Amino acid sequence: MENKHIAGEKNLILIGFMGVGKTTIGEETARKLGRPFIDIDKEIEVAFGMPITQIFKEHGEKAFRSKEKELIKYYIEENGKILSMGGGAFLREDIRQLCLNTSTVIFLDTSWEVWEKRMHTLIDTRPILQKLSVPEIKDLFYERKEIYSSHHLRVDTDKLTPPQTADYIIEVLKLQ
């Protein structure tokens, strides 16, 4: 009951470090609930007409972050959707507060040990990871964890597949 009250028809926003499954699990949750799914990273790519790696190279991170903020504000305006954030969006206090005040924020929590095994599949498409050594990535991973500690629901994804994670979110928030 408590959870139903928290979630309602509010947007669900998935947060967490790069590659924890925000896009995959967001898509799956939206499909199961029959709700629209918006991936903010994808929308930024559409707006610039190029992949994220190229946006960082040609326009810089500042332009990327500015478009990210603009699109989050736009998509958060209307309720009923599932939104997956870029891993860095929640770093900004204004975005964090906007998300927490309007939506149900779900932190996908993956352990470093599990994430590290997945890392090699992520590097090519995540420019932030490309310039860092593994120990630096590990530091960033734990730094970011603190930022993601502001949320409404935490899901430990280590032993769950994306469809199982989506089922868990739907069940615990009593969305069906």
Ligand SMILES: Nc1ncnc2c1ncn2[C@@H]1O[C@H](COP(=O)(O)OP(=O)(O)OP(=O)(O)O)[C@@H](O)[C@H]1O
């Ligand atoms: N629970 C999981 N178990 C196994 N593999 C997973 C899990 N969640 C995601 N993956 C895999 O990890 C990769 C990254 O997932 P995804 O792109 O959804 O992450 P993301 O959080 O959206 O990353 P980013 O912040 O960079 O957008 C994908 O190949 C996906 O299939």
Ligand SMILES: O=C(O)C1=C[C@@H](O)[C@@H](O)[C@H](O)C1
């Ligand atoms: O964690 C980050 O800073 C990022 C995560 C990705 O989702 C993208 O938004 C981009 O690669 C930056």
Ligand SMILES: [Mg+2]
């Ligand atoms: Mg994603």
